Amino acid sequence: MTSQQQIITIVILAVITFMTRALPFLVFPAGKPTPKYIQYLGKALPLAVFGMLVVYCLKDVQWLEGMHGIPEVVGILACVIMHVWRRQLFLSMAVSTAVYMILIRVMV
Amino acid sequence: MLFLRFEKLMIKTSLTRAFKLSLPVLTGYWFLGITYGVLAESMGFSYWYPLSMAVFIFSGSAEFLGLGMLAANFNPLAAASMALVVGARHLFYGVSMLDRYKGMGWRKPFLIFWLTDETFAVNYNAREASATEMLLVSFLDYFYWITGGFMGYMFGSLLKFDIHGLEFVVTAMFTAIFMDQFLKEKELRPAWIGIGCTAVSLFVVGSQYFVIPAMIGILLMLTAFRKKLEPSYFEEVRK
Numbered sequence A: 001m002t003s004q005q006q007i008i009t010i011v012i013l014a015v016i017t018f019m020t021r022a023l024p025f026l027v028f029p030a031g032k033p034t035p036k037y038i039q040y041l042g043k044a045l046p047l048a049v050f051g052m053l054v055v056y057c058l059k060d061v062q063w064l065e066g067m068h069g070i071p072e073v074v075g076i077l078a079c080v081i082m083h084v085w086r087r088q089l090f091l092s093m094a095v096s097t098a099v100y101m102i103l104i105r106v107m108v
Numbered sequence B: 001m002l003f004l005r006f007e008k009l010m011i012k013t014s015l016t017r018a019f020k021l022s023l024p025v026l027t028g029y030w031f032l033g034i035t036y037g038v039l040a041e042s043m044g045f046s047y048w049y050p051l052s053m054a055v056f057i058f059s060g061s062a063e064f065l066g067l068g069m070l071a072a073n074f075n076p077l078a079a080a081s082m083a084l085v086v087g088a089r090h091l092f093y094g095v096s097m098l099d100r101y102k103g104m105g106w107r108k109p110f111l112i113f114w115l116t117d118e119t120f121a122v123n124y125n126a127r128e129a130s131a132t133e134m135l136l137v138s139f140l141d142y143f144y145w146i147t148g149g150f151m152g153y154m155f156g157s158l159l160k161f162d163i164h165g166l167e168f169v170v171t172a173m174f175t176a177i178f179m180d181q182f183l184k185e186k187e188l189r190p191a192w193i194g195i196g197c198t199a200v201s202l203f204v205v206g207s208q209y210f211v212i213p214a215m216i217g218i219l220l221m222l223t224a225f226r227k228k229l230e231p232s233y234f235e236e237v238r239k
Helices: A003-027 A036-056 A070-086 A089-106 B002-042 B048-056 B060-071 B076-087 B089-097 B107-113 B117-125 B131-158 B168-184 B189-205 B211-224 B226-238
Strands: none
Touching: A003 B048, A003 B060, A003 B076, A003 B089, A003 B107, A036 B089, A036 B117, A036 B168, A036 B189, A036 B211, A036 B226, A070 A089, A070 B168, A089 B002, A089 B168, B002 B048, B002 B060, B002 B117, B002 B131, B002 B168, B048 B060, B048 B131, B060 B076, B076 B211, B089 B117, B089 B211, B107 B131, B117 B131, B117 B168, B168 B189, B189 B211, B189 B226, B211 B226
């Protein structure tokens, strides 16, 4: 690839990524009333999207080999339990990450 | 004078609050950014490539794939479709933030450009955050990502301590924010829809292309259950 082609590649990635971020705001500008259906989606989507993101993080887990995803599942459970118990973002993150890092070392 | 001082104080407290809000992202972005910088360096790229991608694209997943593309043959169509597949999830963040990012004026283009998974998660979850705070959170996240990449590129080979597994902070952050929302919200069915559709899609389609089918599934389910789900949200609005 020439350096010109490399620049074009980066520009394509940048423009399309920005478009995916900007599109909803362009289609439903702040000045006009947003359709009821989109308002409903704006309310119902976030929780679904957070669920999607958690599963998204598990995309590269090998369920049938190695550690069978046990460190990931236990780490997530630790995070859920900590959060129900103490409701502190940082504490939940720190404890569950520690649990995960210990598990992948112990289970080898 | 007094007004100016007041303004300064406001920015100071906003920055402190934004910094606190953005802390969960700091760990994740530095870790991922370092990984990205190390990878770019190991592939033999000059620093300008990872840096310009971090500055102009600002999307971890697109940039990791971008490194591979820059090393391969020129294929603009593949680059475009890949960016679309990987970036499609931003559409959902935009729709979810339409309301929150209303009336942002000059800040809006920046808020949109900086709308990553993590920034969306933090800003959406911080319901009482002001416009300035959300803008600063977005900016700080951008800053963390760029500095992380820099550290990885420059000093990655000097890294001596074993940080293997630290990438789990990203999963932990999304899980903790998911739980935060889950415990706040009255209507919990969208959570099950999101988890269910994504898990099924991942299982059926495989890890490369599962996001768009999952998004379509979520949209269809939310549309199908609109009559049942909608009342609980608009009650909230009336209040």
